[in-house]
Structures are given as structure tokens and as C-alpha cells.
Amino acid sequence: MFENLNERLERSFKILKGEGKITEINVAETLKDVRRALLDADVNYKVAKTFTDTVKQKALGMNVLTAIKPGELMVKVVHDELAALMGGKATEMKLESTPGHPAVILMAGLNGAGKTTMSGKLALMLKSKQHRKPLLAACDTFRPAAMEQLRVLAEQVAVPCYIEEGATNPVAVAKAAINHARLNGNDIVIIDTAGRQSIDEELMVQIRDIKDAVNPDETLLVIDAMIGQEAVTTAKTFNDRLEIDGVILTKLDGDTRGGAALSVRAVVDKPIKFIGTGEKMEAFDVFHPERMADRILG
Numbered sequence: 001m002f003e004n005l006n007e008r009l010e011r012s013f014k015i016l017k018g019e020g021k022i023t024e025i026n027v028a029e030t031l032k033d034v035r036r037a038l039l040d041a042d043v044n045y046k047v048a049k050t051f052t053d054t055v056k057q058k059a060l061g062m063n064v065l066t067a068i069k070p071g072e073l074m075v076k077v078v079h080d081e082l083a084a085l086m087g088g089k090a091t092e093m094k095l096e097s098t099p100g101h102p103a104v105i106l107m108a109g110l111n112g113a114g115k116t117t118m119s120g121k122l123a124l125m126l127k128s129k130q131h132r133k134p135l136l137a138a139c140d141t142f143r144p145a146a147m148e149q150l151r152v153l154a155e156q157v158a159v160p161c162y163i164e165e166g167a168t169n170p171v172a173v174a175k176a177a178i179n180h181a182r183l184n185g186n187d188i189v190i191i192d193t194a195g196r197q198s199i200d201e202e203l204m205v206q207i208r209d210i211k212d213a214v215n216p217d218e219t220l221l222v223i224d225a226m227i228g229q230e231a232v233t234t235a236k237t238f239n240d241r242l243e244i245d246g247v248i249l250t251k252l253d254g255d256t257r258g259g260a261a262l263s264v265r266a267v268v269d270k271p272i273k274f275i276g277t278g279e280k281m282e283a284f285d286v287f288h289p290e291r292m293a294d295r296i297l298g
């Protein structure tokens with residue numbers, strides 16, 4: 001991931017690293033290159049512009065023109081601003097449960113984004129790392145195959161799964177799953193919901209109904225990082241309708257250019273909480289903006 005961006009940024013800093021004495025023009029040229037590299041990596045236009053404007057202001061404020069190693073100072077400013085752009089610090093989920101009152105995570109997203117896979121990954125992480133007792137709830141009543149997929153994943157990670165064969169009302173299934181968790185000592189319910197090929201009104205109404213009925217502690221939007229600029233539109237639409245608490249970016253193991261990771265936070269002001277880095281249940285990580293910035297700058 002980010003190979004292109006990484007290479008392009010490295011090239012942008014070459015001038016500053018080579019010059020004995022640098023001028024404001026050198027800085028401006030470098031930042032123009034940085035902006036182009038960000039745009040080519042599918043970063044949203046406004047985000048890229050604000051980013052380079054901020055970097056310029058900070059770099060000049062730190063007297064980059066008279067610095068002994070202007071190139072290195074510039075890389076540091078860009079690094080810190082990249083991390084800030086992605087949210088600064090890792091953001092945890094707030095999952096408070098009391099006996100008989102499980103915490104609820106609502107998973108939302110378009111078809112193929114990786115919702116069902118991520119539901120399994122989250123369940124595994126909560127069970128093995130946080131010693132919680134999650135229950136997976138199959139509420140994609142739109143596609144029976146999705147329910148079966150969740151059942152198989154649940155078996156793989158050895159977490160119970162609530163399914164109602166032939167059910168057609170996801171709100172009823174979600175409520176029944178929470179009740180089932182209450183009675184069986186599960187302290188977290190992860191609700192996998194239906195997606196669509198693209199955003200449509202029916203989907204938005206359905207997922208809003210589920211949210212209103214179960215009042216989740218965390219509403220997480222799963223986005224495929226490979227969809228580039230579309231990721232921002234998807235995040236914005238879901239957030240406007242559903243008030244999400246965070247984003248999960250999947251498929252960061254592919255050759256994604258990185259735009260989604262860099263733009264989502266700035267556009268919807270919601271943190272990226274987790275990333276998916278493969279199809280296996282273990283291919284999952286907390287999103288650390290600092291580490292991602294390290295990676296982008298190589």
C-alpha cells in the first residue's frame with residue numbers, strides 16, 4: 001500500500017535535501033509536488049489543498065529557510081501533519097456493558113466492503129485480546145448467503161452466532177439477538193447488516209431503523225480502501241444519515257493508493273478505528289495515524 005505516494009513524496013523532498021541554501025520558491029515547488037502526489041493518490045482536492053497550506057505555514061513558522069537541514073525539517077512537518085490529518089492518535093471503541101445489558105456494535109457499509117469479514121475479525125479480537133464474550137448477529141436478511149457466511153466465520157473464530165433462518169425483518173432479528181445475548185451471558189453483540197451495490201434510500205432507511213431500535217454503543221462504517229475518492233462520498237452519506245462513530249478501512253493489503261485513509265477523517269470528522277489487511281481473521285489492526293504516516297513517508 002502507498003508505494004506510489006511514498007515514492008512520489010520522496011522525490012518531492014529531493015530538491016530541499018540537496019540545496020545548500022533554499023528559498024521560498026523551493027518550498028513552494030516542493031509543496032506543489034506534494035499536492036500533486038496527494039491528488040494522484042486519490043486524496044480529496046480540498047483536503048490536499050488545506051494540507052499543503054498548513055504545511056507551508058508551519059514550515060515557514062519553523063524557519064525552514066534558514067534551517068541547517070531544511071529537507072529533513074520539511075519531512076518532519078509533513079509527517080506530523082499527515083498523522084494529524086488522519087486523527088493524531090488511535091481511537092478506541094467505547095463498549096460499556098453491565099450484566100444483562102450487552103454493548104452493541106452496528107456494522108454498516110456497501111456490499112463487498114468487508115462488513116461480514118470484519119464482524120468476524122472484531123469478534124475474534126474482542127474475545128482473544130479483551131476477554132469479552134461477543135455474540136455475532138446475522139441481520140443481513142436481504143441475502144441468505146450473507147447469513148451463512150457469518151455463521152461459517154463465527155465457527156472459525158469460535159464465537160456464537162445468532163441466526164433466524166428465513167427471517168425478513170432485520171430489526172426484529174437484531175432485537176432478538178440482543179435478548180439472546182442477555183440470556184446467555186454475552187456482553188457484546190456485533191450486528192452484521194445488509195449492504196447494497198451502491199447507496200440507496202431503502203438501505204439507508206433500513207439501517208437507520210436498526211440503529212433506532214438497538215441504540216448501539218458503536219456504529220462503524222466499513223469502507224473498501226480500494227474505491228478511492230468514492231470512499232469519501234460513501235463516508236459522508238452514511239454519516240449524514242446514520243451518525244457513525246468511526247470507520248473501518250479494509251483491503252489495505254491491496255495496492256490502494258491511500259486516498260481514503262488520508263481524506264475520510266478530514267471530510268467527515270470521524271476517526272478511522274480499525275483496518276483490514278487481508279482475508280484471514282487475524283488480518284486486522286487498530287488504526288494508528290502515526291504509524292500510517294511513518295509508512296507513507298517510508
Ligand code: GDP
Binds near residue numbers: 112114252277278279
Ligand atoms: P460484505 O459484503 O461487506 O459483508 O463483504 P465481505 O465481508 O463478504 O467481504 C467481501 C470480500 O472481501 C471477501 O472476499 C473478503 O474475503 C474480502 N475482504 C474483506 N476484508 C478484506 C481485507 O482486508 N483484505 C482483503 N484482501 N480482502 C478482504
